[in-house]
Amino acid sequence: MNRKGATQAQLNTQKLVTFQLGVDLFAADVLSVERVLRYTPPNTVPDVPKWIEGVLEHRGKIMPVVDLRKRIELPEFEITPETRILVLTTPDGLVGGVVDAVHEVAMVPADAVSAPPKLFRGVAADFVKGIARLRDQLIVVLDVERVLASTDRIALEQFMQAMNAQELAGRG
Numbered sequence: 001m002n003r004k005g006a007t008q009a010q011l012n013t014q015k016l017v018t019f020q021l022g023v024d025l026f027a028a029d030v031l032s033v034e035r036v037l038r039y040t041p042p043n044t045v046p047d048v049p050k051w052i053e054g055v056l057e058h059r060g061k062i063m064p065v066v067d068l069r070k071r072i073e074l075p076e077f078e079i080t081p082e083t084r085i086l087v088l089t090t091p092d093g094l095v096g097g098v099v100d101a102v103h104e105v106a107m108v109p110a111d112a113v114s115a116p117p118k119l120f121r122g123v124a125a126d127f128v129k130g131i132a133r134l135r136d137q138l139i140v141v142l143d144v145e146r147v148l149a150s151t152d153r154i155a156l157e158q159f160m161q162a163m164n165a166q167e168l169a170g171r172g
Helices: 122-127 150-171
Strands: 013-021 024-029 033-038 052-058 061-067 084-090 093-099 101-109 128-134 137-142
Touching (some): 013 128, 024 101, 024 128, 052 093, 101 128
Parallel strands (some): 024 137, 061 093
Antiparallel strands (some): 084 093
């Protein structure tokens, strides 16, 4: 053990929150997931990309909610009792990500995560951090910091500022 009490095996593992989008398994680094919420329909927002479902209030702050299926160009889905919203921590603040189901926090050996194939292009190349092997399944590890591209975030932030100004004016 090292001086902080962690074994070498613990230092060489990655904790991933695994979730489902359609029939496929995906994951995000546990440090990028603040919490998991039961699905609540977000308030719709006009004139934003189709993959932004709207906004929700979380802990007194407004956060955008992204339909992760639409964002990574998978077919649309029906909301079920297992549908969840992952509250993701990004450099620009919290973002909700709608997923079909959340499975577990898995400890994955660092050497079980490999870089995405070089043939990945477009959306796949932008959002895939790596491919992990968990038990006998391959899991796509998403780069949650890139869920909202900067131009999309700017449009949403402008809307949010206008909405917050209206809310403050209504209180005054």
